[in-house]
Amino acid sequence: MSAGETRRLSVPATDEGIRAALDALEGLWTAQGVSRAVSWPVAVSLDEVLANVVHHALAGRGDSARVELELQLEPGDPPRCEVRVEDDGPAFDPLAAAAPDTAAGLDERPIGGLGIELVKRLMDEVHYERKQGRNRLRLVRRLVAMEPEGA
Amino acid sequence: MEIAEERSGRSLVIAPLGRLDSVSSGELERVVVARLDAGERRLAIDMAGVEYVSSAGLRVLLLAAKRLKPPAGALVLCGIGPSVRTVLELAGFMSLFAVEPARPQAIARLESTAP
Numbered sequence: 001m002s003a004g005e006t007r008r009l010s011v012p013a014t015d016e017g018i019r020a021a022l023d024a025l026e027g028l029w030t031a032q033g034v035s036r037a038v039s040w041p042v043a044v045s046l047d048e049v050l051a052n053v054v055h056h057a058l059a060g061r062g063d064s065a066r067v068e069l070e071l072q073l074e075p076g077d078p079p080r081c082e083v084r085v086e087d088d089g090p091a092f093d094p095l096a097a098a099a100p101d102t103a104a105g106l107d108e109r110p111i112g113g114l115g116i117e118l119v120k121r122l123m124d125e126v127h128y129e130r131k132q133g134r135n136r137l138r139l140v141r142r143l144v145a146m147e148p149e150g151a
Numbered sequence: 152m153e154i155a156e157e158r159s160g161r162s163l164v165i166a167p168l169g170r171l172d173s174v175s176s177g178e179l180e181r182v183v184v185a186r187l188d189a190g191e192r193r194l195a196i197d198m199a200g201v202e203y204v205s206s207a208g209l210r211v212l213l214l215a216a217k218r219l220k221p222p223a224g225a226l227v228l229c230g231i232g233p234s235v236r237t238v239l240e241l242a243g244f245m246s247l248f249a250v251e252p253a254r255p256q257a258i259a260r261l262e263s264t265a266p
Contacts, residue, residue: 015173015174018172018173018174019174022170022172022174036202036203036234037233037234040202040203040234041234041237043170043172043203044172044203044204044205044234044238047170047172047173047205047207048173048205048206050173051172051173051205051206051207054173055173102241102242102243103243104243105247106213106216106217106220106247107217109213109247114206114209114242115205115206115207117241117242118205118206118238118241118242121241122241146233146234146237147233147237148233148236148237148240
């Protein structure tokens with residue numbers, strides 16, 4: 001592993017922006033030689049967080065609204081990944097939402113809230129702060145393999 | 152996203168390829184809904200080519216499961232790798248789906264489903 005890397009980018013608050021962010025994350029893995037087997041929880045979490053921002057916080061504002069991202073990989077054993085997501089939408093703390101009932105049956109199963117619950121379970125740390133009129137989310141994960149419970 | 156389809160007897164296999172995220176899931180949803188609207192009742196979704204799935208992808212699987220709830224139809228998931236399985240488990244979704252290791256078993260299970 002090399003000396004680590006930080007990538008900063010600004011994407012529009014649209015589906016294209018989400019795609020660009022996920023592509024940038026994949027580019028970071030490739031450049032740093034990180035395998036998908038350990039990096040996928042970060043990709044899923046980034047998708048959840050950006051979908052939340054684009055479809056809720058900044059919904060309807062189109063191309064003029066931007067999301068600022070910082071993707072950081074620190075070498076180590078295991079390597080550590082930190083993702084920062086910032087937007088100027090209305091104050092919204094996704095972590096404050098109630099956890100969904102993940103034991104409900106097929107007919108009662110709600111989908112809202114599931115994404116953020118996944119982020120909490122996939123990442124080691126999730127932090128939210130509202131600062132200077134901006135929402136700031138910070139996600140941290142040590143890149144170790146995550147095995148299914150039944151494996 | 153690329154989405155492959157294979158017919159086998161009375162069953163249809165839909166196989167999305169790549170990452171099943173908040174952007175690409177809409178494409179899978181359109182294909183699944185179109186096939187269900189056209190009368191498909193035995194459906195396998197082969198996840199072998201899926202790198203990872205987020206909640207948007209889970210939403211499409213749930214939608215298909217609800218519309219194919221027995222006895223109205225049958226849905227089987229197959230080709231589930233470690234990342235997809237982990238997300239299904241964290242979401243508490245494993246118990247909601249019929250799961251087979253790979254496509255041949257999924258088709259066999261669908262074909263033996265009554266009526």
